Amino acid sequence: QLQLQESGPGLVEPSETLSLTCTVSGGSIRTGSYYWAWIRQPPGKGLEWIGSIFYTERTYYNPSLKSRVAISVDTSKNQFSLELTSVTAADTAVYYCARHVLVGWELFNFDYWGQGTLVTVSS
Amino acid sequence: QSVLTQPPSVSGAPGQRVTISCTGSSSNIGAGYDVHWYRQLPGTAPKLLIFGNTNRPAGVPDRFSGSKSGASASLAISGLQADDEADYYCQSYGSSLSGSVFGTGTKVTVL
Numbered sequence: 001q002l003q004l005q006e007s008g009p010g011l012v013e014p015s016e017t018l019s020l021t022c023t024v025s026g027g028s029i030r031t032g033s034y035y036w037a038w039i040r041q042p043p044g045k046g047l048e049w050i051g052s053i054f055y056t057e058r059t060y061y062n063p064s065l066k067s068r069v070a071i072s073v074d075t076s077k078n079q080f081s082l083e084l085t086s087v088t089a090a091d092t093a094v095y096y097c098a099r100h101v102l103v104g105w106e107l108f109n110f111d112y113w114g115q116g117t118l119v120t121v122s123s
Numbered sequence: 124q125s126v127l128t129q130p131p132s133v134s135g136a137p138g139q140r141v142t143i144s145c146t147g148s149s150s151n152i153g154a155g156y157d158v159h160w161y162r163q164l165p166g167t168a169p170k171l172l173i174f175g176n177t178n179r180p181a182g183v184p185d186r187f188s189g190s191k192s193g194a195s196a197s198l199a200i201s202g203l204q205a206d207d208e209a210d211y212y213c214q215s216y217g218s219s220l221s222g223s224v225f226g227t228g229t230k231v232t233v234l
Contacts, residue, residue, distance in 0.1 A: 037223075047161075047169065047212055049223040060222045096168055100223075103175075106216055107223055109159035111180070113168040 002026045004097050004114035012091075012121050018084040022097030022114060029078045030055045035100035035107060038071060038082045040093040041116075048093075052100045052107060053080055060107065087121045094118050126151060127213050127226035134232040140201040143229045145213035146194065151224055153194030156216040160189055160198045163210045172211070173198060200231070208233050 008020035022036070029036060035052040042048075051061040053071045061069050065084070073080040084091060095117055098110040128146045135141040145158060152158055157176050161169035171180050173189035176196065188199045196215075200207055213226035 046228040047214075047225040049220075049225065052222065062222060063220055101174075103157075106156065108157065108216070109171060109174040109214065110161075110169075110223075111171050111174070113170070116168050 002099065002112045004099065004112055006095060006097050006114045006117040008117065008119070010118060010120060012087055012119060013123050014088055014121055015086055018082070018087050018091060018119055018121070020082045020095055020097075020117065020119070022080050022082075024078045024080075024099075029073065029080065030075050033102055035060075035102055036073065036080045037098045037100040037110060039096045039098055039110070041096070042090075042093040050082065050084075050095075054102075089121050092119065092121045126217060126224045127215060129211075129213060129226040129229045131227070132230045132232060134234055135203045136234045137203055137205065139203050140199060141203060141231065142200075143198045143211055143213075143231070145196045145198070145226050147196075147215060147224075148194055150219045151194075151215045151217045152191065152196060154218055156218075158189065158191050158196035159214045160187075161212045161214065163212065165209075169212060203233055205233050207231055 003025045005023045012018045037052040038050040051071045053059045068085045070083045097114045099112040101108040133141050160173040162172045163169040176191040177189050186202045211229045217224040
């Protein structure tokens, strides 16, 4: 059974960089059928797709965050990571990692999710 | 900034059927891209409920069904149960984003 687990600091100071890692177990990240994604959810609000990465490091980012986001992959550790720079209180959210199904060339649904980790931006 | 619009809430009595709409545009659902649905219980990660407009993953009961027409889609829950109380989100592909877009979310209440 595939499992995803987010890890990283739960508190980040304003203007600093938020860094999270997702560890994938029960399957390889080096697969041609899936991208690997980050999604966030501010407290009491809806879901927002941040971006997705293929094991070859090809990435797609949400244009609203693209200038501040970088997603990377480490196939040797079966992990992928998120960096979000210049954070503000508006970046406070539960951050989820997920497997993003690829159908043809279309990024499709998210079929496996991590449990999520709350990151608070505050001094 | 969601580009798929859902009603904030729907409610129904146990055993009834409720539907949740998801309205998009010509750059997402209306462009022919598939719609997927998720259920999120309080304090937990979203769980895939419907993929590819109408398909249920293994283990999802047939009380849940999806449909799509034009630039909109719908999720129907029949035989409403108390543990169906949750938030429901639609999701599709947005050509303007070259990525995924989520709906605004709908809270289902069982009366």
